[in-house]
Amino acid sequence: AQTVTQSQPEMSVQEAETVTLSCTYDTSENNYYLFWYKQPPSRQMILVIRQEAYKQQNATENRFSVNFQKAAKSFSLKISDSQLGDTAMYFCAFMIYNQGGKLIFGQGTELSVKP
Amino acid sequence: EPEVTQTPSHQVTQMGQEVILRCVPISNHLYFYWYRQILGQKVEFLVSFYNNEISEKSEIFDDQFSVERPDGSNFTLKIRSTKLEDSAMYFCASRGPSGQPQHFGDGTRLSIL
Numbered sequence: 001a002q003t004v005t006q007s008q009p010e011m012s013v014q015e016a017e018t019v020t021l022s023c024t025y026d027t028s029e030n031n032y033y034l035f036w037y038k039q040p041p042s043r044q045m046i047l048v049i050r051q052e053a054y055k056q057q058n059a060t061e062n063r064f065s066v067n068f069q070k071a072a073k074s075f076s077l078k079i080s081d082s083q084l085g086d087t088a089m090y091f092c093a094f095m096i097y098n099q100g101g102k103l104i105f106g107q108g109t110e111l112s113v114k115p
Numbered sequence: 116e117p118e119v120t121q122t123p124s125h126q127v128t129q130m131g132q133e134v135i136l137r138c139v140p141i142s143n144h145l146y147f148y149w150y151r152q153i154l155g156q157k158v159e160f161l162v163s164f165y166n167n168e169i170s171e172k173s174e175i176f177d178d179q180f181s182v183e184r185p186d187g188s189n190f191t192l193k194i195r196s197t198k199l200e201d202s203a204m205y206f207c208a209s210r211g212p213s214g215q216p217q218h219f220g221d222g223t224r225l226s227i228l
Contacts, residue, residue, distance in 0.1 A: 033214055043204055045158070045219035052214065091158060097213055100171040101146055105158040 002027045004094050006106035013082045014114055020067075021077045021109045023092030031097035034068065034075045039108070040088040048090070051075065053097075082113045117141040121207050121220035128197055129228055136192045136223045138207030147190045148208040148217060149182065151175065158206065164190065194225075202227045 003026045013019035025034070036048040051059045051068050058066050063083075067076045079086055092106040120139040128134045140147050149161040162172045162182055169182065181193045190209075194201055204224050208217040 033216075035216060037219075042221075043152075043224075044221050045206060045208075047216050047218070050216050093158075095217075100163045100165070101210060101213065101217070102148065102160045102163050102171055103150075103158075103208075103217060104160065107157045 002029070002094055002096065002104050004092055004104050004106035006090075006092055006109050008109045009107070010110045010112070012112040012114055013079075015082055015084060017082055018078060018080045019082055019111065021079075021090050021092075021111065023075045023077070023106055025073050025075065025092070025094050025106075027073070027094065027096070029096050033095045033097065034066075035093045035095070035103070036064070036066070036075075036077045037091045037093060037105075038086075038088045039091060040085075045091075049077065079111075084113050084115060087111060087113045117218075119207055119209055119218050119220035121205075121223050123223060124221065125224045125226070127226045127228060130197055130199060132197055133193065133195050134197055134225065136194075136205050136207075136225070138190045138192070138209075138220055139188050140190055140207070140209030141211075141218055142188070144209035144211050144218075146170075146210045146217075147184070148210075149192045150206040150208065150219075152204040152206065152222075154203070161192075161205075197225075197227045199227050201225060 034051045038046045063080045089108045093103040147164040152158045204222045207220045210217045
C-alpha cells in the first residue's frame, strides 16, 4: 500500500523568507505523480505544483519549487519570498499512473507566514 | 478557467436522513472523484468514477454511499441513513487524461445533527 508522510504538523516563517516543507512517501511503483496542494482557511484545495516521477528535473512554479529525490522517496516543497497569502495547510499527495488516479494525501503541514 | 462546482456549500441534516451532494465536473474531464475531510484531519479518498462506473472505492465507501452521473454534467454522492460521524467536508474532483492533476471543487460542508 502507498503511504504519504508529512512529519511537520506546523511551521512558521517570516514574511519574505524561505521555508521548506517535508514529505516522504512509500511505494513499490515506478510510474507515479506527486503533488502539493494548498488549503487556505476557506478550505478550498488548490494545486500548487506537480512532479512526474520519470522526470529528474525538479518542478518549479514561480516562488514554489520542489526537491524530488526518487531513491529516497522524498518530495519537499520550498517556498521562496514567503507572503502572508501563503498561510495555509499544505498537503503532499501521491498518484499512481494509470490506476484510476486516486490521490493519497499526507496529514498536512500548517504553515503560518508572520509579518 | 473552467472550475469544478459543488452544491450546496453547506448542508445541515438530521441524523438518519438521506443527503445528496452535487458536483458539476469540468466539462471535458473523464475521471471523477469524491473525497472526505473530517475537521482537522487529512483528505481521504472515497471513490473514483470513470466510463459511467465506479473504478475504485475505499473502505469508507460502504453500502451507505452511492454515486451517480445522472446526465452528462452532474456527478452526485448520496449518503443514506446519515450518522454523526459523516459530518465532514466533502470534495468533488475531476481530471483529464492520465497524469493530469485533479481539480477540486470548493467542497460541501456536511453537518449531521
